[in-house]
Amino acid sequence: MTNSYKNTLALLLLVLLASCTSTDKKDAGVTFKNSYNLEHKTYDTELLISVGRLAVIDSFLIVISNEQESFCKVYSIPNDMEEVYSFGRIGNGPGEFIQPILTYSHNNTFGLNEVNKQELAVMQLANINGNISINEQVRLKAPYKMKKGELVPPDYFFTKLNKTHYVSALIAEDGRFFSLLDSTLSHINQFGESPIPEKLSLISTRNRLQGRIAANEGTMVFATSNLPYLASYKLINDEMQKQWSFYYDQPYYGVRNEDLLYNKERSFGKVIDLKMDAQYIYLLYLDQLLSEYDHYDTKKSLANKILVFNQQGDAVAKFNLSCRISNMALSGNQSKIFGLAQLPEPTIVQFNLPKKLMNKR
Numbered sequence: 001m002t003n004s005y006k007n008t009l010a011l012l013l014l015v016l017l018a019s020c021t022s023t024d025k026k027d028a029g030v031t032f033k034n035s036y037n038l039e040h041k042t043y044d045t046e047l048l049i050s051v052g053r054l055a056v057i058d059s060f061l062i063v064i065s066n067e068q069e070s071f072c073k074v075y076s077i078p079n080d081m082e083e084v085y086s087f088g089r090i091g092n093g094p095g096e097f098i099q100p101i102l103t104y105s106h107n108n109t110f111g112l113n114e115v116n117k118q119e120l121a122v123m124q125l126a127n128i129n130g131n132i133s134i135n136e137q138v139r140l141k142a143p144y145k146m147k148k149g150e151l152v153p154p155d156y157f158f159t160k161l162n163k164t165h166y167v168s169a170l171i172a173e174d175g176r177f178f179s180l181l182d183s184t185l186s187h188i189n190q191f192g193e194s195p196i197p198e199k200l201s202l203i204s205t206r207n208r209l210q211g212r213i214a215a216n217e218g219t220m221v222f223a224t225s226n227l228p229y230l231a232s233y234k235l236i237n238d239e240m241q242k243q244w245s246f247y248y249d250q251p252y253y254g255v256r257n258e259d260l261l262y263n264k265e266r267s268f269g270k271v272i273d274l275k276m277d278a279q280y281i282y283l284l285y286l287d288q289l290l291s292e293y294d295h296y297d298t299k300k301s302l303a304n305k306i307l308v309f310n311q312q313g314d315a316v317a318k319f320n321l322s323c324r325i326s327n328m329a330l331s332g333n334q335s336k337i338f339g340l341a342q343l344p345e346p347t348i349v350q351f352n353l354p355k356k357l358m359n360k361r
Contacts, residue, residue, distance in 0.1 A: 032318040039322045045075060047348065049340075060125065070087055071100060098116065103157050109125070121138075122139075173194065175192070177192030189239065196209075204259045211225050211229075228269050229247055229251070232244050232245070249268055268290075272302070273327050275330055288300065302324035306321065336352055
């Protein structure tokens, strides 16, 4: 590509962004007073996957990946991540899954969301005298009705909110960003604000403002993937009430014809994963320009920073990881973080959380 052609493309991009409704929020950005460098420990466990989602139940690490013949693997943490059980088949028959996504773990259960079916399978991990098993407790289906001449987005990423409620992502418009559901996955109501004040089309909202949700005992947090935005909602009297929201870094975007356009040459960060416990919120954060993201390059697609906030939304600490990871899970006592790394082979890694942070619990 010639330099003149590159310059022409750059000029056209600048003109396009200049013609958009833009936002540069002056109050954006938070300061992390504490920064910790976390060294990793590797486990000599053979993994035949490149991507996966993680959860910890008791003393076991669960890895879900559709790249495996048995998509669910269970590893014993005290026994140096020895594989102790495998489960799950890809298919459309009884007890099978087409596209299972791990969305939560709660006590000794975890959820597998069949995205294209609006289904949630609640799985239970049992450990009876050292004999490990995983059983499907129930498979729930969220009601979904098409409306003639209207685009109706389905719920997805069903997550356990507490003993009697679930939440899910809807990402439609103001007031319809999330759904509150009962224990049978029936809708109670919809809630949630858009991260931006500008009006977008439904398709643009759905595609551009996707993110991650996490929940813990009645509180849900949401982080957009490509905007540095974090929000918290809490269940009060059977309604999800917003507690707070903010930009933790400067957002750069424009809106044109109800479509959201990121300024990738100025926007930093991409949220890779989101977790929370009773006290802290953890964002696995790719600290680079959006324009530098490359799915096929682990240095440009895996993250080596974790941003930590408390339940009030205050910035607590920044973790600088010694290796890059694609997903993470918190240990049962919240003293460790496990992740999937490429070193260069797929590897389970462990980071010990700072004692100073633990002592504040």
